[in-house]
Amino acid sequence: MADPAALNPGDTGWVLVSSALVLMMTPALAFFYGGMVRKKNILSTLNLSFIMLGLMGVQWVLYGYSLAFGPDVGGLVGNLAYLGFAGVGQEAGPYSDTIPHLAFAAFQMMFAVITPALITGAFVERVRFKTFLLFSLVWATIVYDPLCHWVWAKGGWLGGMGALDFAGGTVVHVAAGFSALAFALAIGPRKGYPKAPMEPHNIPYTVLGAGLLWVGWFGFNAGSALGANGLAANAFVTTNTATAAAALSWMLCAWRENRPSVLGIATGAVVGLVAVTPAAGFVTPMGAMVIGALAAPISYYAIRFRQNRGLDESLDVWACHGMGGLWGALATGLFATKSVNEAGADGLFYGNPGLLLTQFLAVAVTVVFVFVVTYVLAKILDATLGLRVTPAEEEVGLDLSEHGEQAYS
Amino acid sequence: MLKKIEAIIREDKLNDVKEALRAIGIVGMNCFEIRGHGRQGGIKLSGRSGSYQVDMLPKIQLNIVLSDHNLEETVKTLVAAAKTGESGEAGDGLIFVYPVDEVVRIRTGERGHEAVMYPDDIDTRKGGR
Numbered sequence: 001m002a003d004p005a006a007l008n009p010g011d012t013g014w015v016l017v018s019s020a021l022v023l024m025m026t027p028a029l030a031f032f033y034g035g036m037v038r039k040k041n042i043l044s045t046l047n048l049s050f051i052m053l054g055l056m057g058v059q060w061v062l063y064g065y066s067l068a069f070g071p072d073v074g075g076l077v078g079n080l081a082y083l084g085f086a087g088v089g090q091e092a093g094p095y096s097d098t099i100p101h102l103a104f105a106a107f108q109m110m111f112a113v114i115t116p117a118l119i120t121g122a123f124v125e126r127v128r129f130k131t132f133l134l135f136s137l138v139w140a141t142i143v144y145d146p147l148c149h150w151v152w153a154k155g156g157w158l159g160g161m162g163a164l165d166f167a168g169g170t171v172v173h174v175a176a177g178f179s180a181l182a183f184a185l186a187i188g189p190r191k192g193y194p195k196a197p198m199e200p201h202n203i204p205y206t207v208l209g210a211g212l213l214w215v216g217w218f219g220f221n222a223g224s225a226l227g228a229n230g231l232a233a234n235a236f237v238t239t240n241t242a243t244a245a246a247a248l249s250w251m252l253c254a255w256r257e258n259r260p261s262v263l264g265i266a267t268g269a270v271v272g273l274v275a276v277t278p279a280a281g282f283v284t285p286m287g288a289m290v291i292g293a294l295a296a297p298i299s300y301y302a303i304r305f306r307q308n309r310g311l312d313e314s315l316d317v318w319a320c321h322g323m324g325g326l327w328g329a330l331a332t333g334l335f336a337t338k339s340v341n342e343a344g345a346d347g348l349f350y351g352n353p354g355l356l357l358t359q360f361l362a363v364a365v366t367v368v369f370v371f372v373v374t375y376v377l378a379k380i381l382d383a384t385l386g387l388r389v390t391p392a393e394e395e396v397g398l399d400l401s402e403h404g405e406q407a408y409s
Numbered sequence: 410m411l412k413k414i415e416a417i418i419r420e421d422k423l424n425d426v427k428e429a430l431r432a433i434g435i436v437g438m439n440c441f442e443i444r445g446h447g448r449q450g451g452i453k454l455s456g457r458s459g460s461y462q463v464d465m466l467p468k469i470q471l472n473i474v475l476s477d478h479n480l481e482e483t484v485k486t487l488v489a490a491a492k493t494g495e496s497g498e499a500g501d502g503l504i505f506v507y508p509v510d511e512v513v514r515i516r517t518g519e520r521g522h523e524a525v526m527y528p529d530d531i532d533t534r535k536g537g538r
Contacts, residue, residue, distance in 0.1 A: 197465075263456065
């Protein structure tokens with residue numbers, strides 16, 4: 001037993017609070033997405049996110065944490081040493097000397113919960129719940145856990161290459177975004193898309209969700225410093241600055257063409273949060289401002305591109321998380337500076353073009369890996385269990401047909 | 410003879426119309442919240458990125474049953490109150506008028522004209538029955 005006095009109460013407190021903040025992001029995401037679907041699918045959409053608190057909360061303790069962060073096997077995956085959180089105790093673990101190993105594992109659990117929840121925006125209003133549960137469990141096991149290991153675990157090959165990902169730009173957002181794209185291609189569009197009107201039924205929910213995501217993201221990014229310290233403060237401020245800039249920048253994009261929709265402004269904020277995620281602990285507040293300001297037009301026009309292709313990736317997970325995360329990961333290669341984080345690296349603008357190349361490679365590997373595995377997995381599930389509900393069930397809405405409930409009576 | 414006015418108006422004009430009708434002594438009415446579109450075919454709303462067309466817009470359908478001889482004045486008042494600005498705009502709505510065979514007031518069993526009379530209504534003001 002390590003000396004418990006070696007643990008830092010401030011660090012431990014901050015990481016536990018951050019874990020709770022990141023947990024809140026999943027129900028926040030549920031409302032962010034729920035507002036954008038039709039009212040016959042609101043409960044289903046909320047639940048696609050909410051159930052991840054259950055499914056991943058169990059998977060992570062049973063074996064997920066072990067695959068992701070267990071002692072390294074060939075740089076690819078963790079071994080089974082931490083099965084059932086065996087050996088994950090109250091003393092410090094391999095990832096921090098100042099917080100309990102359990103606190104680190106709990107913090108990481110919340111990331112494992114929200115990442116598959118992010119993907120659900122791609123297939124709302126038509127996915128078969130049973131198949132979705134199996135998909136999420138398998139996806140977490142063969143996509144998320146290994147990828148998490150590659151980037152963050154001791155011995156992981158992408159992290160070992162020098163790729164920087166402070167809080168999950170590639171592991172969480174690029175992975176979710178490009179998996180969403182693959183799944184949308186596999187499942188096909190909603191019945192009637194794009195001719196039938198599919199208006200967001202409750203934009204206030206979406207704004208509420210975006211606001212709560214913003215709050216929770218301080219746990220996500222500043223918590224990733226794994227301590228109550230200056231680096232956490234830097235990540236806190238860069239997170240807020242990028243988000244503020246992205247919300248304004250999205251508003252301006254919309255205003256140029258039309259009127260500044262509140263749905264757009266809320267989306268802009270989320271895109272700013274996504275883009276700064278990999279960079280939060282490596283860049284200055286001014287660097288973050290540029291990252292956020294440019295993230296908004298990238299996602300804004302990615303949505304347009306997606307719409308023009310007639311692709312029903314319904315809630316734009318690819319455009320917002322995939323492209324926002326991709327930009328953030330590359331921008332880390334531009335704006336990172338050792339003056340912020342000695343453990344990081346300098347980016348292109350600080351005289352080191354090598355980092356940009358490393359970042360590019362890490363993103364490219366992530367994109368190809370998650371896209372291919374997700375597409376194949378979705379196709380296999382489609383051929384066996386079926387990805388979609390029947391047309392009649394889709395028409396009635398998933399609240400009634402999959403859950404036997406009505407949201408508003 | 411009794412008539413029924415079915416007026417499709419803008420949601421935001423309901424109060425103006427109600428006040429204007431009350432001012433000439435039309436006291437009884439009810440309304441539905443409906444959705445629909447006319448020749449204009451709906452409007453564009455701002456979306457996440459760009460805009461999208463919405464074709465079924467929320468409207469109010471106002472129902473009024475009244476005596477034939479009050480129809481013209483009521484319709485004129487309604488049109489004036491439901492119109493946007495001086496010259497009106499697409500989306501201001503439509504008025505349908507139908508004949509009514511019978512009206513029965515449940516409390517008293519009164520029928521026809523008696524059933525739609527109220528104290529201080531349009532007829533009593535004109536010194537009618």
